Amino acid sequence: MLDIKFIRENIDLVRAKLKERGDAIDLDQFSTMDRKRRDILQEVETLRSDRNSVSKEIGARKQNGEDASDLIAKMGSVSSRIKELDEALKETERLLHGLTMTMPNIPHESVVRGTGDEDNPVVRKWGEKPQFDFEPKPHWDIGEELNILDFAAGAKIAGARFTVYRGAGARLERALINFMLDLHTMEHGYTEILTPFMVNSESMTSTGQLPKFEEDLFKIEGTDYYLIPTAEVPVTNIHRDEILDEKDLPVAYVAYSACFRAEAGSYGKDTRGLIRQHQFNKVEMVKFTRPEESYDELEKLTANAEEVLKRLGIHFRIVDLCTGDLGFSSAKTYDLEAWLPGQNAYREISSCSNFETFQARRANIRFRREENSKVEYVHTLNGSGLAIGRTVVAILENYQQKDGSVIVPEELRPYMNGVDRIVRNK
RNA sequence: GGAGAGAUGGCUGAGCGGCUGAAAGCGAUCGCCUGCUAAGCGAUUGUACGCCUCAAAAGGUGUACCGGGGGUUCGAAUCCCCCUCUCUCCGCCA
Secondary structure, X not given: OOOHHHHHHOHHHHHHHHHHOOOOOOHHHHHHHHHHHHHHHHHHHHHHHHHHHHHXXXXXXXXXXXXXXXXXXXXXXXXXXXXXXXXXXXXXXHHHHHHHHOOOOOOOOOXXXXXXXXXXXXXXXXXXXXXXXXXXXXXXXXXXXXXXXXHHHHHHHOOOOOOEEOHHHHHHHHHHHHHHHHHHHHHOOOEEEOOOOEEEHHHHHHHOOOOOOHHHOOEOOOOOEEEOOOOHHHHHHOOOOEEEEHHHOOEEEEEXXXXXXXXXXXXXXXXXXXXXXXXXXXXXXXXXXXXXXXXHHHHHHHHHHXXXXXXXXXXXXXXXXXXXXXXXXOOEEEEEEEEEOOOOEXXXXXXXXXXXXXXXXXXXXXXXXXXXXXXXXXXXXEEEEEXXXXXXXXXXXXXEOOOOOEEOOHHHHHHHOOOOEEOOOO
C-alpha cells in the first residue's frame, strides 16, 4: 500500500509511475473519495466533540441532582446524525481502502521502463554454458530415464502439475534444501525459520497476494486458510503489527517451505517437467531493514542467492525487471535466471525484491530509531535462495552425461551421502 | 468435540456506566544530587487520523483506540450479543 498522504500530494507523479507499469488505476476516484472522507470526518468529529462536552455537562448536573432532560433531548438528535455520518464514513473508507489495496507499488527510479520480460536489462552473467558432445536432453527425459522423477504417478495421485520424486531424486531435493539452509544460516548470517504452510487472509493481504490475486491461491474450503504460495508470506507476517528495535535491524530470516500455486492463467505453459508445479519446495530469504540501507541489503540478498548457483557450478545471468514486468508489491526486483541446456534457455530460479514500505505499511511493521521517538516503517525484502525444484532441473540438465547419468556437483555430495553420480537403478 | 477462566499502555496490574488515555508498580528518557558505581529527588513517557500555524522541523487543537465486530445509552474499558485467540480440565489423536 502506498502512503495515502503521498498519493494525495503527488497525484500526477503517482499516475505517471503506475502507468509505466501498465496499470490503469482510477486516481480521480481516489481524489473524490479522499476529499469526501475528510469532509465527513471533519463534520462528525465536530459533532462528537459537542456531544462529549454536553455529556459531561449532563453528568455534572445529575451529580448535583439537577434536571438535564433538555440537554438529553438535544443530544438524541446529534447522536443519530453521528450515526448517519459514521455509516457514510465507513462506506467511503471501504471504497478508498479497496482502491489503495489494489494499487501496485511505485517502481524505484533505477528501474528501466518497459512493457515485458523482453525489456529486462541483463545486469551480469556468471560462468559459461556447458559444452556437450551430444544433444542435451530436457530434465523430464533425464528424470524419467533415471527413474527419479515420476510424472505419471504425480498425475495419478493428484493431477496435472504434480510430480513424484523417487530414490536419488527425492534425496537430491532434500539435499538441496539442507545445503541452502546451511549456507544461508552458517555463512550468510540468516536465522532459520519454519512456519505454517497455511495462513489466514490477513497475512495474505499484508504481503500483497490479497485482495487482487485470490485466483492464484489455493484456499481451504470452509475456512479462512490459504496455502502459502511462498514462505515470504508467513515469514514477513511474523512481525505484523510490531515495532522492532532498531538495534535488531536488519533482521534476516531464511525459511524452507513447500509452496502452492493455482497457476490460473498459465494453461498450456510449461506443461512438461518440473518448471511450473502446483506444489514445489523453496528456500526463501526475508529481510527487515532501515529505509536507508534497503538497497544495499537487496544487493547482498541477491549475492546470497547467486552464491548458491556458484557453488553448484551452474551458469546464470541476472536481469533487472523493467517497469512492465515488476511484481505488484515490488519497487525493484532482480531475477536470477539459470541456464538450462536441455531447453536452450535461461529460466528464472530466484527473484529478489525490495518492497520498500509497501508491505510494511499493509502489515504495520515499524521500528523506532534510538535517537528519537518517532516510529517509521521498515523496508521489507525477500528473495528465493533458491527454488528447489528448478534447481533440480538445472542440475539434471547441466550435469547430464552421454550415458544418461548425472554428475552430482561436488558441494552437494556431503548432503547426498557421498554419492557423486546419479545412475539408473532398479 | 465438551466444561470453565481470561484478553487493559513497553511490561505487571487496578478500574466494572459520566470525575479514566486510563490508578499503582516496573522499565525507559531527561534533569538534579553524588569523586565513580549504587541509592535518592523531580519531570517526561502510546498510536492513528483530521484541522490550524508552517518552507521545513516542530507546535497547537479535535476525534478515535482498553482482543475484533455489532448493539443498548445523552454518555461504554465498564452493560448485552457474536467472533477470534490464550489458559485449565475432560475426550480424541500423530
